[in-house]
Amino acid sequence: MVPSMVGHGEISAEEYIASMFERIERLDLGIHAYLQLDRGGALDKARALDRRVKNGGRLGKLAGMGVAVKDIICVRSLQATCGSKILEGFFPPYSATAIQRIEREDGIVLGKTNLDEFGMGNTTQNSAFGPTMNPWDLSRVPGGSSGGSGAAVAAGMASVALGSDTGGSIRCPASFCSVVGLKPTYGRVSRYGLIPYANSLEQIGPMGREAESVWLLFEAIAGHDPEDATSSTEPVRPLRAGGVEGLRVGRIKEFFGEGAQPKVKEKVMDGCARLETLGAKVGDLSIASLPYSLAVYYIIAMAEASSNLSRYDGVRYGLSAEKGTVDWNTAFSRTRSEGFGEEVKRRILLGTFVLSAGYYEAYYVRAQKVRELLTREFTLALKKFDVLLGPTMPVLPPKLGEKVTPLEDYLIDINTVAANLTGLPAISVPCGFVDGLPVGMQLIAPRFREDVLLTAAVAFGKGQGLKSPPLAEAA
């Protein structure tokens, strides 16, 4: 991998990073994965790294790796947009803890990637700066909300990437773009510097073409952070030496439900069979409260979002639509009407509604109760099985601009939201293609057992050969 090649002087970090920017220049016009590049800063860091190699200095574990960063994670001195107009001109004076740790290990931030506004979506079409295209088929969406990061990694425009996952936002684009994407256990990676959509659900996580590089990035960013009261001190365990030999895999029936496309289900069943040939023991199970998970997820996520997004009022930073002298209510209303996109407004309205007096008990409180029930059921299931399995996305990547109602749109998150509600770690690994379009397989493990997920992902990926999107190959 790149770090050892840089460390042994086999490649120069500067040349490697420069070639990555060349690739971005050639490909990203058609894909639009990046919102902002930091070519100067990245090359400076690469050169400094090369000098250190020459002088025999110590190198970090991510030395020379080019990292694409979802533009909802703060990088000091790079603009943070969250894919929204409302943050216009906002340059955070701090880097997220995850970014600080990447830089400490000599990873190099290439730029900020596109996303659904504030992470609200699964297509990356809800961006104020235009959609991102799927590198495997430019007429299709890359998934979302970390679609820019997924597409950048798939097209070889970054070594690895950071995404954030509130209800599937890492795993969905990982599935649609045929890359590996990990949502860590809640509390595993510091959320400091992650601009919040729904605090109790989300995590920053790594994305990459190979499971090995995803693990490398995960190890770098994981761990307790005093700046995040919800971050855990639980140590990261090493990968299992024995691969998936004897691993108890549980297929969740509900994940293979009616909403899932038959060809997608078939591919994931093939994946299961492959795990079996690698030594895993596959069984079936049912999680009774799973059908409620979507409703519960959207109530909690929107409630938290409505509160998180209150701070964008045009007073301190970002867009301020009102220039004249008006009263305060008019001023902040105008800024918010102009600054937020449709989907964000919809979720703020719904979130405000479910927290309102008279509805709070019926929606928010009840949702939290079902969330507890779901968590209990998953905990129980994970006593019988080491990992739980299903398709990451029940469908193939949809066409850009395809007309769907918001409800139909929310429905494709059916398999991903449970991991966020329960706080469990989950991964999406490439699981073949249907009609040239990627299918992803999702694995869910007990709390803080990312090692189990990555052990399985490494074993599953071995000998598969890395496919590249035709467009990227041509380049």
Next chain:
Amino acid sequence: MQAEAGLRVKIGLEVHCQLTALKTKLFCACSSDYRSSEPNEKICPVCFGLPGTLPVLNAKAIEYATMIGLALNCTVANRSLFYRKNYFYPDLPKGFQISQYDKAGGVAIASAGSVDVEGKSIRITRIQLEEDPGKLTYEGTIDKSSYSLVDYNRAGIALVEIVTEPDIEDAREAKAFLEKLRSTIESLGVSNGELDGAMRCDANISLAGGARVEVKNISSFKEVEKALNYEILRQKTFSGNASSETRHWDERRSITIALRSKEEEQDYRYFPEPDLRPIVLQPETIEGVKKTMPEVADARASRYAKEFGLSRQLAKELSANKDLSAFFEECAKLGGGYQEMAGLIVGELSGGLPAGASALPPQEFVGLVKMVESSAITRAQAKEALREALRTGGHVGDVVKQKNMSAVVDERAIAAIIDRVVGARPGALEEARGDKKSFSYLVGQVLKEEPRAQPGVVAKLLAKKLREK
């Protein structure tokens, strides 16, 4: 103001008290000492509400809130939660205030306490920890200003909100409650009420049968009595038919003005703060705080009565003042005569202890008390010596010597003076026989002739003389 018949007044208070003894804000490392700072100088990404930042709870604030809870006889919760109180206002950087709540599943850090005020118990509903918002400055007044300036230095300062039941019946009682509360909190060493805006108050006022009116923005305890008296008078002119609303106390004009009616009352959409873990206080932790926290006045008074045998009244007066109590305890270590000692301290030093540690060394003061106790000098002389020493900055002992102070203990000499005084007032002795007042008058006249005489000795000899006749 006493409520007239049929119009019983019920007042509940919400007191906001900044924990000014904390070095940093409630959720970030910014200095909490903002009063002498330029606007927006004491801010950081966290308290300025920049997106992506997270609150980290100040552990000391929990300890201080626990101390207040215990001092106000509350039950301190083993597990309490932070909630978000959502509303839009320019002084609120995040669009919500991190606070605590007692509904919707919320638990405040302390609840169900009481404070004794002038023999009456005022119930405390709850005590909660929360962050202060920033501060708006208006041009002119709030209802006429065309713009406002925002200073976020205050945003994130740790506040304790103390909510009472509507047990208070008039403005004077409210003031007495607040004074008691303030002295209690100050004796804990967690807040300095002297600082501008460190203790603020909202009040709920209703006249019997009338609606509840909330008066906000009472910026100091001094204003409370004025604001309440105004509001009670205003409601009385409606014969108790005031409408349910929120009003704003306008300090400059000394009136309350309508802000909004209850129908347009805000819905704060409270829900648990997901960025903070619950506050967990084990019973041992609470017990530990109880053991190490400074004593508050009430507890001190009963200890003084028990340990030093002080009279109830004297113990109460002495313990109400933290500095005098400390001085008393220093002195008490050096010797007895506690009642005399406490009496002299309360009587002569209530105006404030002399500045500088050496101005009145405890040894000197105790020496003076001992002179009184042994009848070497009279109490009046001791007081005079104290005053003189404090005025000139000299030593009490020196004053006693310079002024040649000594009590006249020779009973024959005093008897002679008594004879002289009685002789000059024919009939006075007869009057004194049946009347206490006339007796005291005669004692006073003797002391006037000879100030160094012990009042007790004079009274004894005078009584003897009355019996002889």
